[in-house]
Amino acid sequence: xxxxxxxxxxxxxxxxxxxxxxxxxxxxxxxxxxxxxxxxxxxxxxxxxxxxxxxxxxxxxxxxxxxxxxxxxxxxxxxxxxxxxxxxxxxxxxxxxxxxxxxxxxxxxxxxxxxxxxxxxxxxxxxxxxxxxxxxxxxxxxxxxxxxxxxxxxxxxxxxxxxxxxxxxxxxxxxxxxxxxxxxxxxxxxxxxxxxxxxxxxxxxxxxxxxxxxxxxxxxxxxxxxxxxxxx
Amino acid sequence: xxxxxxxxxxxxxxxxxxxxxxxxxxxxxxxxxxxxxxxxxxxxxxxxxxxxxxxxxxxxxxxxxxxxxxxxxxxxxxxxxxxxxxxxxxxxxxxxxxxxxxxxxxxxxxxxxxxxxxxxxxxxxxxxxxxxxxxxxxxxxxxxxxxxxxxxxxxxxxxxxxxxxxxxxxxxxxxxxxxxxxxxxxxxxxxxxxxxxxxxxxxxxxxxxxxxxxxxxxxxxxxxxxxxxxxxxxxxxxxxxxxxxxxxxxxxxxxxxxxxxxxxxxxxxxxxxxxxxxxxxxxxxxxxxxxxxxxxxxxxxxxxxxxxxxxxxxxx
Numbered sequence: 001x002x003x004x005x006x007x008x009x010x011x012x013x014x015x016x017x018x019x020x021x022x023x024x025x026x027x028x029x030x031x032x033x034x035x036x037x038x039x040x041x042x043x044x045x046x047x048x049x050x051x052x053x054x055x056x057x058x059x060x061x062x063x064x065x066x067x068x069x070x071x072x073x074x075x076x077x078x079x080x081x082x083x084x085x086x087x088x089x090x091x092x093x094x095x096x097x098x099x100x101x102x103x104x105x106x107x108x109x110x111x112x113x114x115x116x117x118x119x120x121x122x123x124x125x126x127x128x129x130x131x132x133x134x135x136x137x138x139x140x141x142x143x144x145x146x147x148x149x150x151x152x153x154x155x156x157x158x159x160x161x162x163x164x165x166x167x168x169x170x171x172x173x174x175x176x177x178x179x180x181x182x183x184x185x186x187x188x189x190x191x192x193x194x195x196x197x198x199x200x201x202x203x204x205x206x207x208x209x210x211x212x213x214x215x216x217x218x219x220x221x222x223x224x225x226x227x228x229x230x231x232x
Numbered sequence: 233x234x235x236x237x238x239x240x241x242x243x244x245x246x247x248x249x250x251x252x253x254x255x256x257x258x259x260x261x262x263x264x265x266x267x268x269x270x271x272x273x274x275x276x277x278x279x280x281x282x283x284x285x286x287x288x289x290x291x292x293x294x295x296x297x298x299x300x301x302x303x304x305x306x307x308x309x310x311x312x313x314x315x316x317x318x319x320x321x322x323x324x325x326x327x328x329x330x331x332x333x334x335x336x337x338x339x340x341x342x343x344x345x346x347x348x349x350x351x352x353x354x355x356x357x358x359x360x361x362x363x364x365x366x367x368x369x370x371x372x373x374x375x376x377x378x379x380x381x382x383x384x385x386x387x388x389x390x391x392x393x394x395x396x397x398x399x400x401x402x403x404x405x406x407x408x409x410x411x412x413x414x415x416x417x418x419x420x421x422x423x424x425x426x427x428x429x430x431x432x433x434x435x436x437x438x439x440x441x442x443x444x445x446x447x448x449x450x451x452x453x454x455x456x457x458x459x460x461x462x463x464x465x466x467x468x469x470x471x472x473x474x475x476x477x478x479x480x481x482x483x484x485x486x487x488x489x490x491x492x493x494x495x496x497x498x499x500x501x502x503x504x505x506x507x508x509x510x511x512x513x514x515x516x517x518x519x520x521x522x523x524x525x526x527x528x529x530x531x532x533x534x535x536x537x538x539x540x541x542x543x544x545x546x547x548x
Contacts (some may be wrong), residue, residue: 014418017468018500018530021416024465045389053255055466062466064255065529135464137490140369144464181369182474200359201370206259218358 004076007039011061019067021075033058033146037211040203046082050058050075056210057135058146092181095213098166098178100127100169102225103151105190107157111171114154114188123218125149126190131176131214141180141198141206146209146216148176160186167193169216178217180206194227235352235387238532242380243295245443247365247439248356248373249540251284254471256360257489262370263469264364266296267444268345270404271309272535273292275349277541278326278396280308286356286363287349288379292511293345295379302330304351310343310406310509320358323484325397326548343406343509352389363446366486394398395548402540404506408514409435412507413521413529414472418465422474423458431455431496432518436480440512445485446473447507449516457494470499470507472518484508486539500526500535 002013009189011023040056043063053064065075102123105111112119129212131145138144153174161184164170168179170187177187180198197207208214219227239246242505245445247270252265264384266289276285305313307323314315314321315336322344329335337346354536356363356374365373374383423431436449467473471483473493481501484507499507500521510516540546 003237015415016418016466016495017415017470017500017503018523019528020466020468022466024418055257057465058463060463060465062257062468064257067530071527072523135490136258136260137464137466138260138488141262142365155395183368203360204259205256205261205360210258 002218004080006079006082007035007042009035015072016062019066020062020193022062025090026059026171033103033132034211036061040210041132045078046078049076050066052128055137056071057137057209060140089163094208095211095215096202096208097217098115098195098197098217099219099223099227100191100193100216101219101221102191103128103221104192104224106168107188107190110157111152111154111190113189115152117151122152125152127216127218129176130217131215133208133210133212134175136206136210138210139179139181141178143178143197143214144172145176146174147177148174152186156186158187164189167195167197169193175202192224194224196231233389233391234301235303236343237303237350237385238298238300239381239385240296240298240334241288242378242383244293245291246288246295246379247367247377248286248354248379249365250363252364252485253360253362254373257466260489262486262489263443264362265348266367267485268309268347268365268505270533271347271506273537274398274402275306275308275325275347277400277546278308278324279304279349279350280394280396281349283350283541286354286373287347287402288347290337290346292344293339294348296337297335297348298520299329299333299335300384302327303387305335306335307346308398309346312337312340312346314338317391324403325481326395327462329332340511342408344511345508350387350389351392352387353435355386355388358414364532366426367488375511377490382545389516394511396439396544396546397548398546399469404509406509408511409517410510410515411501411517411519412516413496414470414499414527415521415526416494417472417476418496419462420460420496422459422494423455423496424458429458431480432520435511435515435517436535438510438512438514438516442512444484445478446484446487447482447510447516449482451479451481457471457548461492461496462494463497464490464492466496468498470501470504471495472497472499500529502526502529527542
């Protein structure tokens with residue numbers, strides 16, 4: 001198995017497909033998210049003509065390259081030569097504030113049962129945490145957010161819903177998540193956002209990238225209806 | 233001239249597909265596009281379209297279509313016994329239809345997916361520069377969904393008369409049992425020696441829950457693994473995941489871009505078209521191959537196809 005020195009880390013290297021490589025860090029601590037995201041930024045800023053896509057996740061990066069332009073061996077050589085960044089993150093991350101109508105949550109009974117906390121306190125803890133986008137996957141624009149207060153962690157539902165509405169805000173294990181599309185889902189839904197976070201007519205279609213910071217704030221049902229109408 | 237088709241019956245699951253939207257996985261957007269890229273490429277070649285032009289991908293049972301204008305068409309992929317106005321017609325060659333002709337595509341007697349290409353530029357909007365349908369998220373193609381009775385599709389076409397035919401050597405026999413090469417995945421070592429041997433000697437059954445997202449496979453008892461989950465990480469079409477019940481699933485064109493199941497391997501690119509033609513109840517086996525071999529086979533297949541198209545080898 002190969003390894004690659006990049007951005008002061010030693011990454012294990014796997015061929016994910018003929019035209020993609022997986023770079024993976026051995027541990028899965030939350031601190032790796034910042035490193036993975038910073039490394040993703042370094043690679044994307046490297047002006048590689050052969051680079052097609054980079055998919056960052058908690059502790060790994062998939063690098064997609066044009067196999068008609070370059071071999072995987074050469075990709076690794078060029079990545080190895082990328083000048084390493086200094087300490088800390090030189091990329092500017094956005095903080096995105098997302099309004100949530102918690103009244104529209106569908107799983108409050110289960111969530112209060114599991115956490116043994118009243119609804120108001122769960123909302124308090126959910127809105128006072130600061131989150132980081134750890135992963136975009138599962139569905140277009142579905143964001144997995146790290147940084148949630150562990151007191152409101154809840155396992156996924158035993159029987160996933162056939163359809164979770166667009167804009168649903170959920171808790172899945174230790175993570176909070178945003179459903180950008182209606183789809184099947186197993187997370188505990190605690191609220192709805194009226195804001196559209198994914199637009200198929202825009203590039204980039206997502207309002208956020210891996211590494212961005214997210215904060216939730218509470219809105220009333222009336223404010224939710226108003227914002228939803230305004231967004232149309 | 234305007235070419236128009238009306239859907240009389242949409243078949244089991246017919247969608248508009250083209251070459252897909254391959255490089256948006258960072259946004260959680262899968263590649264989509266035609267599942268059998270060989271049949272798709274040959275269909276566009278037969279009607280003189282660009283290699284990435286959109287067409288209809290039919291699944292298992294093709295449907296019934298009325299041409300509201302004359303058109304130049306071709307049908308490739310799984311044999312669906314096409315009939316025009318009740319008369320059997322051949323697949324894998326250019327066909328000329330006139331206004332009022334009704335095309336009927338039956339049940340696939342072998343394989344899974346059949347492609348209907350029509351000469352011209354399909355008049356349908358693009359999403360992220362592709363006409364492919366991603367039904368789970370409801371975007372792309374015709375309103376992000378499968379075709380249904382009453383749908384009308386339009387093409388702008390030239391007065392086209394060229395005729396082509398694909399020779400038998402190019403057409404796979406879609407058997408009900410096949411072995412697929414895969415390269416080792418990042419979590420191949422989650423299986424101990426015995427489990428690895430078991431995996432490579434097993435004949436898995438393709439389940440009816442299989443779809444464009446993935447091919448679900450079954451082995452009674454499953455394959456044991458040291459760990460049942462991984463920290464979510466990137467996946468690609470062809471990724472063979474081992475789900476928590478020990479049953480594998482091969483992610484395909486509409487599959488998720490990341491996953492939390494161990495990735496045992498990746499089916500090689502040059503065999504994904506063939507894999508997409510394995511119907512419910514068929515048997516799938518896996519064989520390990522080296523990365524370099526996978527790349528070589530991918531390049532070889534691409535060169536063969538390019539050569540066919542560039543030299544227009546089968547123009548009549």
